[in-house]
Amino acid sequence: MAEAVKVVDDVTFEDLLANPYPVFKRVRDLGPVVKVEAANIMMVTRFDDIMAIERDPETFSSVNPQSLLNTVIGPNLMRKDGADHARERAAIDPSLRPGVVKRCWAEPMQAICADVISRIEHKGEAELFEDLAAPIAARALCDILGIDGVDWPTMVLWSQSLIDGSGNYSHNPEIARKAKEAARGVESAVNRMLPHHRDNPNASMLSSMLQAGQTTEQIYANIKVAIGGGLNEPRDSILTLILGLLQNPDQLARIRAEPSLWGQAFEEAVRWISPIGMYPRRLTRDVEISGTLVREGEQVGLCVGAANHDDRRFSDPEKFDVFREKKSHLAFGAGSHFCAGTWVSRALVSQIAVPMVFERLRNLRLKAPELVRVRGWVFRGPTHMPVVWDA
Ligand code: HEM
Incomplete structure (x- = not known):
């Protein structure tokens, strides 16, 4: 007989924001699918269950008529399945493939990192969220999208406003207003750039979507997806990798002596503190997940952050260990929605930004370990990281 979904009702939302990993562990040990009241979601936390779910998109759909993401940014590729999804995905992939990253994005990303670091290098101290990671991630994203003339704080504001709007289940009017304003800002930047990309086909995401014949509505929506989903994660993983090292x-000394290890270090950072901790899927039929019955129409939260700490797969999972046994993780998701920005993030964070930080900021160290703040559960990363170095 199938088991019913168990419920956890003594965890607060603040517990999740402060540190979801103890909650994830408890939920993972309790059962394959557990309703966590504070988050109002049924969590799937075990690595093998999430892999199995991602292999069956017909049962576990990304389409969700109630999705706030669709309301806030318009019908977009993240909430589509099958051929509808594949067409929109094929329209953006040409700007994000590994070869294109190497040929077209590595050099501008290198120049952005060098510029951001040169602004702080002489100071001997900085707060790395605001002074380093946010400007690098936002400026790199502008180049890849093909958007000029928008400064990095505006990109950060748009990204956060769109994310907040997509999670605004309490219908807070101020959050909704900011999300609308951000959406309008993105649309007017896109409108301003379209003639240039029409006349000068290039590798940017905007140009790639035009070349694929996407409608203006599709372009608006998927550029908003990339702004909401392509800024925080590289920013947070830059900081997480620096923090871990x-x-x-x-471990830092070994990597600096053998730079081919930077890639491995990045994968460990995003496993250790996954920038995206959870994303949803909706059931198209009644189904058992490892013996627990979930009904058609329900939504489950695939907690990839939890799966990346599943001790059935990773030994000593709480530990940052670049040299742990090599195994794939779920930080970039899996299946047809596997992150489109994986290769650009790997290049930016592990080949360019973080090696340059350790190269140029000599004897870099935390100003005081107790000043570091790490927060969030759906999106998680360091939010405050003061450091010092020998200027
Ligand atoms: C460390 C960096 C990053 C991480 C950890 C990350 C993580 C993820 C995850 C977990 C998903 C799957 C969501 C789902 O299935 O519902 C996803 C999808 C996506 N990501 Fe990323 N992401 C990162 C960087 C980026 C960047 C830089 C971009 C854009 C330049 C980007 C664009 C996208 C897009 C467009 C999707 C939707 C793909 C689809 O639905 O087919 N990501 N990302």
Whole structure:
């Protein structure tokens, strides 16, 4: 007989925001699908269950008529399945493939990182969220999207406003207003750039969508997806990788002696603190997930952050260990919606930004470990990281 979904009702939303990993562990040990009242979601937290779900998109659909994401940014590729999704995905992929990243984006990303670092290099101290990671991630994204003339704080504001609007289940009017304003800002930037990309086909995402014959509505929506989903994560993973290495100087020393290890270090950082902790799927029929019955129409939260700490797969999962046994993780998701920005993020964070930080900020160290703040559960990363170095 199938088991019913268990319920956890003594965890607060603040517990999740402060540190979801103890909650994830408890939920993972309790059952394959557990309703967590504070988040109002049924969590799937085990690695193998999420992999199995992602192999069956007909049962576990990305389409959701109630999705606030669609309301806020318009019908977009993240909430589509099958051929509808594949067409829109094929329209953006040409600007994000590994070869294109190498040929077209590596050099501008290198120049952005060099510029951002040169502004702080002489100071001997900085707060790395605001002074380093946010400007690098936002400016790199502008180049890749093909948007000029928008400064990085505006990109950060748009990204956060769209994310907040997509999670605004309490219908807070101020959050809704800001999300609308951000959506209008993105649309007017797109309108301003379209003639240039029409006349000068290039590798940017905007140009790629035009070349694929996407409608203006599709372009608006998927550029908003990329702004909402392509800024925080590289920003947060830059900071997470730096944090992991500053807390583990022996690992840093080995990587600096053998730079081919930077890629491995990045994968460990996003496993350790996954920038996206959870994303949803909706059931198209009644189904058992490892013996627990979930009904048609229900939504489950695939907690990839939890799966990346599943001790059935990763030993000592709470530990940052670049040299752990090599195994794939779920930080970029899996299946047809696997992150489109994976290769650009790998290049930006592990080949360019973080190696340059350790190269140019000599003897980099945390100003005081207790000043570091890490927060969030659906999106998680360091939010405050003061450091010092020998200027
Ligand atoms: C460390 C960096 C990143 C992480 C950890 C990350 C994580 C993810 C995850 C987990 C998903 C799957 C969501 C789902 O299935 O519902 C996703 C999808 C996506 N990501 Fe990323 N992301 C990162 C960077 C980026 C960047 C830089 C871009 C854009 C330049 C980007 C664009 C996208 C897009 C467009 C999708 C939707 C793909 C689809 O639905 O087919 N991501 N990302």
